Amino acid sequence: xxxxxxxxxxxxxxxxxxxxxxxxxxxxxxxxxxxxxxxxxxxxxxxxxxxxxxxxxxxxxxxxxxxxxxxxxxxxxxxxxxxxxxxxxxxxxxxxxxxxxxxxxxxxxxxxxxxxxxxxxxxxxxxxxxxxxxxxxxxxxxxxxxxxxxxxxxxxxxxxxxxxxxxxxxxxxxxxxxxxxxxxxxxxxxxxxxxxxxxxxxxxxxxxxxxxxxxxxxxxxxxxxxxxxxxxxxxxxxxxxxxxxxxxxxxxxxxxxxxxxxxxxxxxxxxxxxxxxxxxxxxxxxxxxxxxxxxxxxxxxxxxxxxxxxxxxxxxxxxxxxxxxxxxxxxxxxxxxxxxxxxxxxxxxxxxxxxxxxxxxxxxxxxxxxxxxx
Amino acid sequence: xxxxxxxxxxxxxxxxxxxxxxxxxxxxxxxxxxxxxxxxxxxxxxxxxxxxxxxxxxxxxxxxxxxxxxxxxxxxxxxxxxxxxxxxxxxxxxxxxxxxxxxxxxxxxxxxxxxxxxxxxxxxxxxxxxxxxxxxxxxxxxxxxxxxxxxxxxxxxxxxxxxxxxxxxxxxxxxxxxxxxxxxxxxxxxxxxxxxxxxxxxxxxxxxxxxxxxxxxxxxxxxxxxxxxxxxxxxxxxxxxxxxxxxxxxxxxxxxxxxxxxxxxxxxxxxxxxxxxxxxxxxxxxxxxxxxxxxxxxxxxxxxxxxxxxxxxxxxxxxxxxxxxxxxxxxxxxxxxxxxxxxxxxxxxxxxxxxxxxxxxxxxxxxxxxxxxxxxxxxxxxxxxxxxxxxxxxxxxxxxxxx
Numbered sequence: 001x002x003x004x005x006x007x008x009x010x011x012x013x014x015x016x017x018x019x020x021x022x023x024x025x026x027x028x029x030x031x032x033x034x035x036x037x038x039x040x041x042x043x044x045x046x047x048x049x050x051x052x053x054x055x056x057x058x059x060x061x062x063x064x065x066x067x068x069x070x071x072x073x074x075x076x077x078x079x080x081x082x083x084x085x086x087x088x089x090x091x092x093x094x095x096x097x098x099x100x101x102x103x104x105x106x107x108x109x110x111x112x113x114x115x116x117x118x119x120x121x122x123x124x125x126x127x128x129x130x131x132x133x134x135x136x137x138x139x140x141x142x143x144x145x146x147x148x149x150x151x152x153x154x155x156x157x158x159x160x161x162x163x164x165x166x167x168x169x170x171x172x173x174x175x176x177x178x179x180x181x182x183x184x185x186x187x188x189x190x191x192x193x194x195x196x197x198x199x200x201x202x203x204x205x206x207x208x209x210x211x212x213x214x215x216x217x218x219x220x221x222x223x224x225x226x227x228x229x230x231x232x233x234x235x236x237x238x239x240x241x242x243x244x245x246x247x248x249x250x251x252x253x254x255x256x257x258x259x260x261x262x263x264x265x266x267x268x269x270x271x272x273x274x275x276x277x278x279x280x281x282x283x284x285x286x287x288x289x290x291x292x293x294x295x296x297x298x299x300x301x302x303x304x305x306x307x308x309x310x311x312x313x314x315x316x317x318x319x320x321x322x323x324x325x326x327x328x329x330x331x332x333x334x335x336x337x338x339x340x341x342x343x344x345x346x347x348x349x350x351x352x353x354x355x356x357x358x359x360x361x362x363x364x365x366x367x368x369x370x371x372x373x374x
Numbered sequence: 375x376x377x378x379x380x381x382x383x384x385x386x387x388x389x390x391x392x393x394x395x396x397x398x399x400x401x402x403x404x405x406x407x408x409x410x411x412x413x414x415x416x417x418x419x420x421x422x423x424x425x426x427x428x429x430x431x432x433x434x435x436x437x438x439x440x441x442x443x444x445x446x447x448x449x450x451x452x453x454x455x456x457x458x459x460x461x462x463x464x465x466x467x468x469x470x471x472x473x474x475x476x477x478x479x480x481x482x483x484x485x486x487x488x489x490x491x492x493x494x495x496x497x498x499x500x501x502x503x504x505x506x507x508x509x510x511x512x513x514x515x516x517x518x519x520x521x522x523x524x525x526x527x528x529x530x531x532x533x534x535x536x537x538x539x540x541x542x543x544x545x546x547x548x549x550x551x552x553x554x555x556x557x558x559x560x561x562x563x564x565x566x567x568x569x570x571x572x573x574x575x576x577x578x579x580x581x582x583x584x585x586x587x588x589x590x591x592x593x594x595x596x597x598x599x600x601x602x603x604x605x606x607x608x609x610x611x612x613x614x615x616x617x618x619x620x621x622x623x624x625x626x627x628x629x630x631x632x633x634x635x636x637x638x639x640x641x642x643x644x645x646x647x648x649x650x651x652x653x654x655x656x657x658x659x660x661x662x663x664x665x666x667x668x669x670x671x672x673x674x675x676x677x678x679x680x681x682x683x684x685x686x687x688x689x690x691x692x693x694x695x696x697x698x699x700x701x702x703x704x705x706x707x708x709x710x711x712x713x714x715x716x717x718x719x720x721x722x723x724x725x726x727x728x729x730x731x732x733x734x735x736x737x738x739x740x741x742x743x744x745x746x747x748x749x750x751x752x753x754x755x756x757x758x759x760x761x762x763x764x765x766x767x768x769x770x771x772x773x774x775x776x777x
Contacts, residue, residue, distance in 0.1 A: 343587070
């Protein structure tokens with residue numbers, strides 16, 4: 001009689017043949033990956049400098065995923081619904097942000113007051129995302145609040161396509177480029193080079209590490225820290241304020257929360273607003289970083305961010321942050337480490353998701369918004 | 375009861391007969407243009423999409439200018455006006471299928487100019503084949519298309535020609551021995567890159583890295599980082615401006631800023647400079663390019679006069695020639711029936727196009743046209759270009775083998 005043997009926490013071995021098989025297969029895969037990674041490192045095919053470069057790139061991309069992932073996770077936590085139109089909320093922020101920054105660029109305001117112009121652009125992007133998200137909630141989701149769970153899911157997909165097509169018809173299918181912005185800190189800008197200071201937007205520094213050379217841009221850290229500050233603010237808001245408490249109450253039990261005097265509709269709108277604020281900020285950062293916007297740009301980051309949310313445990317705010325950064329780093333560092341063409345980065349990223357879901361079906365941090373995680 | 379059944383049977387037969395008679399009257403294999411009606415040619419081009427619209431619009435403008443020159447066909451003393459029906463092929467297999475289905479459902483369409491992208495040509499091929507329609511593409515350069523589809527013809531040289539020329543350019547003219555290739559997963563990009571890599575290795579060069587990106591992505595830094603580890607001297611990209619602009623720009627983030635970047639006809643568009651700005655300075659590209667001629671200079675002048683700007687891609691002369699092939703073919707195989715209608719037999723039209731200029735090449739705007747039955751009508755060469763000070767400038771390089 002083989003009883004289930006607890007290995008670590010909720011991990012159990014032996015009571016379910018399918019689960020046992022999955023654990024063994026997952027474990028074998030992990031060992032295999034670890035073996036290849038170690039071999040590639042030892043043979044010199046993969047150096048520490050490559051790894052560091054991957055981490056740095058992944059950090060920037062991952063922070064953006066994390067910000068978007070928060071939108072998925074908040075809405076899921078409160079409504080138990082996957083808001084697939086969130087990727088279009090992101091796209092809308094980037095696209096409207098483009099019009100703002102382009103206007104600043106053409107009027108010369110961007111060159112004169114770069115920091116102010118960037119902050120206004122970001123505010124406009126966030127505002128655009130918020131307006132889209134509030135409209136979305138009001139038109140597409142609220143009428144279906146008490147419908148079976150599959151119904152709002154389908155509406156979300158429909159809303160996503162609708163928003164994409166609206167932007168396509170309004171602004172055309174062409175790709176647009178954000179201007180190249182230089183923000184010189186501690187020096188003066190001479191043409192495109194920053195004399196005596198650091199250009200935190202365009203600066204690139206070759207750094208020698210462990211016999212190799214990697215390229216570091218201050219922008220990577222700017223993105224990372226902005227994301228970190230926004231996430232900390234959100235976390236504080238949800239965990240430490242009265243409105244945040246109402247939000248957690250609604251997430252736990254809508255009806256009881258309503259009986260306790262919480263305005264459920266308002267809290268739900270607020271949830272969408274918070275998610276959209278993060279998405280709008282992520283969108284402008286993304287567009288400043290990758291310099292390209294189009295009506296279809298939301299899809300890939302949206303799917304990645306959703307993955308990040310599941311990875312960290314959907315409905316869980318710190319989980320989304322960790323999941324995003326982790327996914328970004330895995331995506332940029334792992335294919336090269338395993339000696340695969342980076343074409344397969346999505347395969348590796350989603351493979352990791354499968355592995356994590358085998359061992360932790362509810363994601364790394366588990367699946368709760370309601371509980372106070374302090 | 376028996377009588378009732380018989381009557382029902384007769385009714386059914388009568389209804390069927392009514393349905394069949396008009397279908398027989400309008401034979402699928404012919405186009406009948408009533409006297410006074412225009413002849414309609416379909417134009418399938420990518421007129422929306424990320425950085426692609428300038429390529430398709432260039433094709434449509436070439437067609438419009440061709441019809442400005444020669445807007446009618448005359449068959450047996452009767453003149454018919456020629457009009458076009460422009461549809462968006464979306465530069466995808468699905469888009470190609472959709473436009474092909476649209477055209478084959480309209481018996482008035484004589485033939486199709488386009489589609490623009492090899493993926494769309496591949497999608498449209500089977501549908502047009504089974505309907506007996508034909509297409510003459512000005513820009514689908516994937517080599518396999520001509521052999522795979524009877525309906526397929528092209529006025530542009532294919533990527534076998536372009537790939538070899540590109541490899542020679544990289545190896546001999548630029549003196550590069552270590553090449554990295556990237557494609558965008560499209561039949562065009564992948565086919566082209568495969569050809570370039572094979573020809574480059576044949577010349578004695580080494581292909582040190584091969585990778586691919588996803589259309590619509592914007593962050594290619596990890597791809598470039600992987601490629602940088604192999605130490606290439608040039609990156610060749612098979613794809614279109616949106617991804618090319620980001621790849622060229624993000625070279626700097628992977629320590630590849632000194633490594634030249636090159637693409638092919640997909641990049642030959644001002645859109646590349648709009649999207650890439652300073653980052654695409656120095657980017658090389660090849661494109662099917664007609665030999666410089668007076669006729670071509672006049673055509674480009676007419677283009678600039680009509681639309682107010684320089685050509686947005688390199689395909690206008692090819693689509694212009696495709697239209698003229700159709701007009702010649704209609705005049706050659708069209709017949710006037712007893713009611714004064716123009717009757718065009720699709721099989722005869724396809725036959726005429728397939729052997730267009732077979733005996734003696736026809737001088738077109740894009741070079742000599744001679745189809746030889748295989749759908750490959752172009753005899754023109756490949757030109758090489760570089761972005762210099764925000765302009766696409768033609769490079770004076772070696773003599774064109776194909777000219």
